[in-house]
Amino acid sequence: MVFEPDVFSAISNPVRRDILVLLKKGPRAVNDLAQGFELSRPAISEHLQVLRKARLVKEEPRGRERYYHLDPRPLAEVEAWIESFNRYWKQRLHDLEELLEEEDKK
Amino acid sequence: MVFEPDVFSAISNPVRRDILVLLKKGPRAVNDLAQGFELSRPAISEHLQVLRKARLVKEEPRGRERYYHLDPRPLAEVEAWIESFNRYWKQRLHDLEELLEEEDKK
DNA sequence: TTGACACGTCGGATTCCTCCGACGCATCGT
């Protein structure tokens, strides 16, 4: 592993986003997951490693298989970051309304 | 420009995220923005190009300067994607509660 | 008009990401 991924870069890759969506339906083993993509199993395994380091998935070994579970909690960091922009946007709209009211008074 | 960035990859870069945060305080010209980073002006210009293509910023030429404005609306796509995981997570908690209630009955 | 300034983009270097085949380890079924 060459890089230490944060949540933002973990979900910047469409394959990894698809993996997370698949895991919403329930835990899946690696080979099982890999069949949904036109990628080799090592590639999926490496994507899972990135998701693991971002703490978006947890692994549960079952015999020689390894089931991956979704843990969406780290997404809250992204959500919070975006939320601060929503507040900004509402403020902008609010300012605009006040401006229009001022215009009406004239 | 070699790639056509979506919103997810636009915000995957910390410099671009910082630019968006700076723009919350109001529109800024490029040189002005670049001073906040230890990067050359061309580098910032290229990050702005990515943000522009993701429609997260709008440009307003003022004479020889170019002011960049924030437009957080495309972030809604990311927010919606994350929201679907929040619903998943609430469902999981709900299921868990029911399971515990069943256990209590025994 | 002329020099200074603000900016975008190009060419090329460097670093990072993504992918695969190969290998090794643990586990399963027989």
Add this chain to the structure above:
DNA sequence: ACGATGCGTCGGAGGAATCCGACGTGTCAA
């Protein structure tokens, strides 16, 4: 015990992202 299966990781290749200096264009101030 042994071959098959599931998986992680390594080495290296290919491509993409990031960065900078250099250059061109348009604008300003004098």
